[in-house]
Amino acid sequence: MDTILGPLYYVVSWIIVQFHAFYSLIFNKDSGWAWGLSIVSLVVLIRICLIPLFVKQIKATRNMQALQPKMKAIxxxxxxxxxxQSEEMMKLYKETGTNPLSSCLPILAQSPFFISLYQVLNHIAQGKxxxxxxxxxxxxxxQxxxxxxxxxxxxxDSAxxxxxxxxxxxDVRVVTVIMxxxxxxxxxxxxxxxxxxNVDLTVKTPFMQQQKMLMYVFPIMFxxxxxxxxxxVLVYWLTTNVWTLGQQMFVIRRNPTPGSLAFQQRQERLRAKGKLKEDPAQAEAREAAESARAARQQPKRQPKSKRQTGGPGHSVASSGKTTLEKQDQESGEAKAKPAGGAARGAKSGQRKGGPQRPKHPTKK
Known part of the structure; x- marks a missing residue:
């Protein structure tokens, strides 16, 4: 290990010594503040250098989330x-330009510095x-x-x-437990x-289950x-965790995953500030819905006096009622007619059915 990471021991120790020289101008050079802040500054410097890899990690993670349904189908x-199955997976990665290891790049890049710091502090503890x-x-x-x-x-360590x-x-165990x-x-x-x-809620994939599992596994590992x-090393690790938390909060607020809860909240904030440009198709659909809603008016209820005395509905009802009454009256009169009417009807029927007058011969 010392042979492989030997050059990094010099890099890590040199960075710490430079920061220690700076903080010694403010604090006592033998104090924990001078050396502790040197370690914190080492973390900040490394994480700033890893920001481009962090951006790649975000993109890779989102691509992996989008590919989960296709991967499950394969x-x-x-x-x-x-x-x-492995060949189809590699083909899918190649077609979409996704690298599964990209999501681990910041951790992989930071691991050599973490191990080197551990070895440097271990040498210090042994007086080497x-x-x-x-x-x-x-x-x-x-000291x-x-x-x-x-x-x-x-x-x-022993007492x-x-x-x-x-x-x-x-004191050592209380401090270490708290950290x-x-x-x-x-x-x-x-x-x-x-x-x-920051997870797309519209897609349920195994990736979400893996993330949920890691949420409980990592604290146990720590x-x-x-x-x-x-x-x-605990100072280093705690500092990098706090940095990761703040960095992720910034990314989730400014550039959330589409379809996630953070994305919806960001859209609402932009809409409230008037900075969200609405899609023309959505605007047209919204205007059409509003026009249809405005055209769909409910009939107004008329007062009782108006319903009794006027209005087209009353006229139609009255005319319908009058026609029925006339039909009933006519049928009643027909039933009440004397038998003479029937005799006259019979005579008229005889006239119609009786012998016809001979027609005049047509002159030739």
Whole structure:
């Protein structure tokens, strides 16, 4: 490990020494503030350099979310042929220009610095010169305390080792436990924010289940591994978690995933400020709906006096009633006619059915 990462030991130790020289102008050079802020500044510098990779990570994560339905279809289609399934997956990645490892680039790029810092602090705890940290700086770093805990000690170190650095085991364990809890909570909140606000809610994919699982796995990992890390490494890890949380909050607010809750909230904010330009098709559909709503008027209810005395409805009803009454009256009169009427009808029928007058011969 020392042979492979040896050059990085010099890089990490040189950066820390430069920041330590700057903070020594403000604080005591042997204080935990000078050395602790040097580690924090190292994190900030590394994360600033990793911003381009972070942007690629965001794009890769969104592409993977969009591809989840197609990936699931490929898995179902070639369930019994793993080789064909792998080939189709690689073909899909190539067609869409997606790299599954892009979402891990910031972590992979940061890992060598994390390991190098761990080894530098481990050398300091053992009293060994490392990188550009010579004997005077080594002794200064060993005596540096943060809230009573030396930067080079661990939760699992013995009481004799901790006391040799001028601290108590209780102070070391209280500080390390608090830092581990803060690390776990910051990681949990970061992952939960990603799951609840920046995931497309219209698509249910296995990717969401994986993210949900990681939301609970990472805090447990921090708790397990944290007790074996020096206090200085815990400072580094807590700082990078806080940076990640703030960076993600900024991205979710300014550039959320389409279809997510954060995207809807951003659209509402822009609409309230009048900065959201509405799609012409949506504007046309909205105007058509409003016109149809305006044209669809409910009939007005007329007062009782108007319904009784006037109005077209009353006239139609009256005329209908009059016609019925006339028909009833005529039928009643017909029934009440004397028998003479029937006799006259019979005579007229005889006249119609009687012998006809001979027609005059047509003159030739």
């Amino acid at each position: 898995q179902e289609r070639y369930k019994s042929d793993k080789q064909r 010169v490392v990188g550009v940290i010579d004997k005077p700086l080594l002794e200064s770093a060993r 540096a305390h943060i809230f009573g805990a030396p930067l080079s000690v661990k939760f699992m 004799s080792k901790v006391e040799s650095l001028g601290a108590s085991l209780t 581990i809890v803060l690390m776990s909570l910051s990681q949990f909140y970061t992952q939960r924010q990603l799951m609840t606000k 708790a397990v591994f944290g007790i074996n890390f020096p206090v200085g």
